[in-house]
Amino acid sequence: MMEEAAAAALWGHRHLPLLARAQSKDSVEYILQALWRTRRTGLDAADRSVVRDILQLPSDADLDPLLVCLRILIRRCVHEKIVKDGVPKLFPEEVSPELQRLLTLLLQKFQPEWQHDAAKDQASVSLSGTAERHSSENQDTTEQRSDGDREPPELQNGVKSLVVEKELKLQLAKDSLDKMLQDMYAIKGQQSYDGSTNGHEEAPGST
Known part of the structure; x- marks a missing residue:
């Protein structure tokens, strides 16, 4: 109206x-x-x-x-x-x-x-819209896959540095622990040897 x-x-x-x-x-x-x-x-x-x-x-x-x-x-x-x-x-x-x-x-x-x-105009618009939507979805999927499979170089280098640093720290910690254990066993062995020697010298009838 x-x-x-x-x-x-x-x-x-x-x-x-x-x-x-x-x-x-x-x-x-x-x-x-x-x-x-x-x-x-x-x-x-x-x-x-x-x-x-x-x-x-x-x-x-x-x-x-x-x-x-x-x-x-x-x-x-x-x-x-x-x-x-x-x-x-x-x-x-x-x-x-x-x-x-x-x-x-x-x-x-x-x-x-x-x-x-x-009617043809309407069908053409519908097909165009559908094709454009699919193209956009495919592009988004491709970009997501690409991004997921490939990290930026600076991120890759940073991760590698962190891994190397962590490995070094672990190796240093392991080396320190090994050395500490070795020192402990060495000291313990020395104490045991000293105890055995002292005990032998103080035994009755040793003169």
């Missing part, structure tokens, strides 16, 4: 009736086809110049409101799947019966083709 009210207000300023300036059905057909062909990009300067000449309009300021009206008509005809009897209901009272009949005829003529194109 809001779109209908906005469209009626726009057409109420006599923008859509400007199509009556076209000299032929083919001219109006060209305008509709040009609008559909440029549905994603908008009319370029060359197309605008041709349409202004067809309608004898001095500037884009006069042309743009008309183009908006026509794009609304085309979009509703394509996406709302309006049937044949419903097309005339799209026009406000300001549009003459002759222009209504011409536009109805052309919209009905191109509706199947435009709906087919719109």
Whole structure:
């Protein structure tokens, strides 16, 4: 309802009736086809110049409101799947019966083709989105695998240094322990030897 009210207000300023300036059905057909062909990009300067000449309009300021009206008509005809009897209901009272009949005829003529194109557009967008999503997921997975299998050089060197340092400390600790044990056994052996010698000398009847 809001779109209908906005469209009626726009057409109420006599923008859509400007199509009556076209000299032929083919001219109006060209305008509709040009609008559909440029549905994603908008009319370029060359197309605008041709349409202004067809309608004898001095500037884009006069042309743009008309183009908006026509794009609304085309979009509703394509996406709302309006049937044949419903097309005339799209026009406000300001549009003459002759222009209504011409536009109805052309919209009905191109509706199947435009709906087919719109379906292909939708399928293409869906496939593109799916492919882009898969590509992004694969790239993330590849990067994760690469990062997991390969560490930065500075990290590798740091880990190696820590390992070497730890091994050195362990080796030093082992060497120190071995030496300490050896010293202990040496001292113990010396004490045992001294005890045995002293005991022999002090034994009775040794003289």
